[in-house]
Amino acid sequence: MRVVLGVAGGIAAYKAAHVLRALTEAGHDVRVVPTRAALEFVGRATWEALSGHPVTSEVFDDVPEVAHVRLGRTADLVVVAPATADLLARAAGGRADDLLTATLLTATCPVLMAPAMHTEMWQHPATRANVATLRERGVHVLDPDSGRLTGADSGPGRLPEPDAIAAAALALVDAEGKPRAQDLAGRAVVVSAGGTREPLDPVRFLGNRSSGRQGVALARTAQARGARVTLVAANLTVPPPAGVQVVAVETTAELQDAVRTAAAAADVVVMAAAVADFRPATGSAHKIKKQADGAVPPLALVQNPDVLAGLVADPPRTDGGRQVVVGFAAETGDAEGDVLAHGRAKARRKGADLLAVNAVGAGLGFGTADNAVTLLDGRGETVGTVAGSKDAVADGIWDAVVARLAD
Numbered sequence: 001m002r003v004v005l006g007v008a009g010g011i012a013a014y015k016a017a018h019v020l021r022a023l024t025e026a027g028h029d030v031r032v033v034p035t036r037a038a039l040e041f042v043g044r045a046t047w048e049a050l051s052g053h054p055v056t057s058e059v060f061d062d063v064p065e066v067a068h069v070r071l072g073r074t075a076d077l078v079v080v081a082p083a084t085a086d087l088l089a090r091a092a093g094g095r096a097d098d099l100l101t102a103t104l105l106t107a108t109c110p111v112l113m114a115p116a117m118h119t120e121m122w123q124h125p126a127t128r129a130n131v132a133t134l135r136e137r138g139v140h141v142l143d144p145d146s147g148r149l150t151g152a153d154s155g156p157g158r159l160p161e162p163d164a165i166a167a168a169a170l171a172l173v174d175a176e177g178k179p180r181a182q183d184l185a186g187r188a189v190v191v192s193a194g195g196t197r198e199p200l201d202p203v204r205f206l207g208n209r210s211s212g213r214q215g216v217a218l219a220r221t222a223q224a225r226g227a228r229v230t231l232v233a234a235n236l237t238v239p240p241p242a243g244v245q246v247v248a249v250e251t252t253a254e255l256q257d258a259v260r261t262a263a264a265a266a267d268v269v270v271m272a273a274a275v276a277d278f279r280p281a282t283g284s285a286h287k288i289k290k291q292a293d294g295a296v297p298p299l300a301l302v303q304n305p306d307v308l309a310g311l312v313a314d315p316p317r318t319d320g321g322r323q324v325v326v327g328f329a330a331e332t333g334d335a336e337g338d339v340l341a342h343g344r345a346k347a348r349r350k351g352a353d354l355l356a357v358n359a360v361g362a363g364l365g366f367g368t369a370d371n372a373v374t375l376l377d378g379r380g381e382t383v384g385t386v387a388g389s390k391d392a393v394a395d396g397i398w399d400a401v402v403a404r405l406a407d
Contacts, residue, residue: 001177006080008087009037012116018162072106082116092130110172119155142243160242171224185226194234198279212236215272217390344380
């Protein structure tokens, strides 16, 4: 796939080298187009060595190739990282005063911009208006992270992590480099991910092996398909996607509150988090000590609320609109039935629009790069199967959701 990596002139330009590395290691042919100011931060030789291509920022270089038109026309994907306030303003205004802005004007492929600037610049009405204009035109503009900026400054405006930028950009195209359908454009989506933890004492908890990979993939692919995404993140072991709204939670009760709050205006709720079924009846304010006589203190458990069933029985959407609810069932099978038999019973019991059933255990489901799910409807009937990378599985689930939204 042919990728143009634009680099604007901010201190975060050095991180673009890591974005470039992530894209090339994924097997893509990357042409770097820095602005003049960007070359003050990272020199031409660095970009040429890492990309294997000549680098220029000028429209009048390499005139016979008509680079200012050819680069945009032939690209499968354009990524700008960092996108400074100046670059956003020039792109929104349709300027073509250097090679990067000219490339943006001729690009017909997906374009992703990752802003980075001081907090006051990001929050300025002019910048906000420029971002809104670009998004209205179909440009994917990530929200910056919050954190340490130049010097002692801290706040929103930090460039997202390079791997997250590369993942968000690559999610905009399919395996063949074609633009991903924007069939969730204008939709609000809530995804829960990770595993809840129920404290036993100040140092111990009841939890599970969920890494949050599948939920993060669902959030990332929904965003790539045009949705506004809120990710309710329970103890993730992988970074959340760049640009989505993240609500961090710990326990099942916190997750339930966060999901229901976010879902009040959502078209789709996907419960991909592994929610603890039980919690300690009472928590200890102090670390539970070993007993000198070897006695084991009793552990009384109570049942947690069924978050998924509650979403179905008492829909949180406040405007009365249609809300598609998707659940997950991680099963192992036992003497009473196999994974799918337990999944069918759960689908009928929960009543969600879709239930994604997957086998978990040693080397299956939790923490792995791949997954395989069977999609069931509320009657327990199979409506599809999806297997492959967790991004591919996420796409298959969203395909089924889009069909439900159309109905």
